[in-house]
Every structure is written in C-alpha cells, then in structure tokens.
Amino acid sequence: RVPVHMIDTMSKVRAATQELVQQRGCEPTLEETARAAGVSPDEAACAIQMNHQPLSLDQPMGDHDDSYFGEFLQDHREEDxxxxxxxxxxxxxxxxxxxxxxxxxxxxxxxxxxxxxxxxxxxxxxxxxxxxxxxxxxxxxxxxxxxxxxxxxxxxxxxxxDRPLVVPIEAQPQDNAPLGTC
Incomplete structure (x- = not known):
C-alpha cells in the first residue's frame, strides 16, 4: 500500500521531472528533481522508486478496503x-x-x-x-x-x-532513460 503522504510526494516529483525535461530536453539529476519538487533527495529517490514498482490490481484504494485499484482500470481487451x-x-x-x-x-x-x-x-x-x-x-x-x-x-x-469510429486508446508514455542523462 502506498502511504497517502507519499502519493503527494510522488506527484510533486513526477511533475517536477516532467517540467525539467520539457525545459532542458533531457532527464534531470536526482538532486535537480528534488530541488524543483521541494523535497529532500532521499524522498525524491523513494518517490521515483515507488513510481516504478509494480502495483497489485488487488491493492486497496483509499482509507477503506471496499474498493481496489483494478476496479478503476479499463479493460482494453473488451470491446466498448x-x-x-x-x-x-x-x-x-x-x-x-x-x-x-x-x-x-x-x-x-x-x-x-x-x-x-x-x-x-x-x-x-x-x-x-x-x-x-x-x-x-x-x-x-x-x-x-x-x-x-x-x-x-x-x-x-x-x-x-462527424465522429471517429474507433476511440483511440491513450498510451501511457514509457520512459526508460536513466536519470541525469542528456
């Protein structure tokens, strides 16, 4: 389970990284990302690692265990x-x-x-x-x-x-470049 305070940190680090990449055209270093996000380098490293860890579809969401992560994902194998x-x-x-x-x-x-x-x-x-x-x-x-x-x-x-016949699936950007490389 991802702690609630880490979700905010992960969001800040992800936004700071995206902004720095747009400004500079390359991946920022861990220190640059931490500074831009307003967190310590250790917190930034932890947030980045948590972003890359696989999530269980059975992972409870929110404060109560009545909803699960997998319930919020669309199954693209099924036709709409x-x-x-x-x-x-x-x-x-x-x-x-x-x-x-x-x-x-x-x-x-x-x-x-x-x-x-x-x-x-x-x-x-x-x-x-x-x-x-x-x-x-x-x-x-x-x-x-x-x-x-x-x-x-x-x-x-x-x-x-007047309307598309096929609804495009929004692809998640995949970034495999190591941090701090230009």
Whole structure:
C-alpha cells in the first residue's frame, strides 16, 4: 500500500521531472528533481522508486478496503458496448444504402472496399470473380459510386463522418532513460 503522504510526494516529483525535461530536453539529476519538487533527495529517490514498482490490481484504494485499484482500470481487451452498437448501426446503414444498387454493383463495391470480408480485392481479382475485364469492373464501380453519392443516399451515412469510429486508446508514455542523462 502506498502511504497517502507519499502519493503527494510522488506527484510533486513526477511533475517536477516532467517540467525539467520539457525545459532542458533531457532527464534531470536526482538532486535537480528534488530541488524543483521541494523535497529532500532521499524522498525524491523513494518517490521515483515507488513510481516504478509494480502495483497489485488487488491493492486497496483509499482509507477503506471496499474498493481496489483494478476496479478503476479499463479493460482494453473488451470491446466498448457503445462502439459495438455504433459499428452495427453503420453496417446496417451501409447495407441499406447498398440495397439501392443492383446485385453486380453491390457485390463489386463490397469486394473492392473490403465490406465483404475485410479484404479489399483488386480490379483484377474482382474481374475474375465476375468473368469480366478490369476495365469493366472499374466502370461498374464508378457507376455504383456515382449512385451512392446521390444526396438521398449519402445523407444516410453523413452522421458517421462527424465522429471517429474507433476511440483511440491513450498510451501511457514509457520512459526508460536513466536519470541525469542528456
């Protein structure tokens, strides 16, 4: 368990280190960090070491043992239900828009843009599937895209352009440089 007074010291040392790195462009020495944080070099060393120690997900948080560190972390292996719902709605809307096309146009668009199986087929590959030339596939694709660009159809998908489909995962910066090196 990290003592409450050390959390404040760790925060000060981390902030001082980040500020000095931004100002100087390299890692400060332990003494420089301690001076900037307003703590002794021993306290700074202890805070730095505690920052690098692994934490147990079962570690109690706060004054009471009713909540644990792991409860506050998002599991990035699990899909966000809102993201899943958004993706399914997009698939449904795309299927609805594509239904305005004839079978050949719809399948060419699905294959060329990877909507069928995640693989975007080349003109040559699609041509072999439909027993037509690359040029004919390109012509059919261009005609289908023009149909899809009609305002009535494109409006059905416009709401998906205003927000990202994938929420970026904020990466924690990893600093492996030893202290005091420039």
């Amino acid at each position: 239900p809102l993201h899943d719902m958004h993706r399914e709605l997009l698939r449904s809307r795309i299927a609805g828009v594509l239904s305005a096309l004839n079978y050949r146009e719809r399948e060419i668009i699905r294959l060329r843009y990877g909507l069928a199986d995640g693989y975007a087929y080349t003109l040559e590959e699609v041509g072999k599937i439909f027993s037509v030339t690359r040029e004919r596939v390109r012509q059919i694709e261009a005609k289908a895209v023009r149909k899809l660009q009609h305002p009535i159809r494109s409006r059905r998908l416009s709401s998906f352009l």
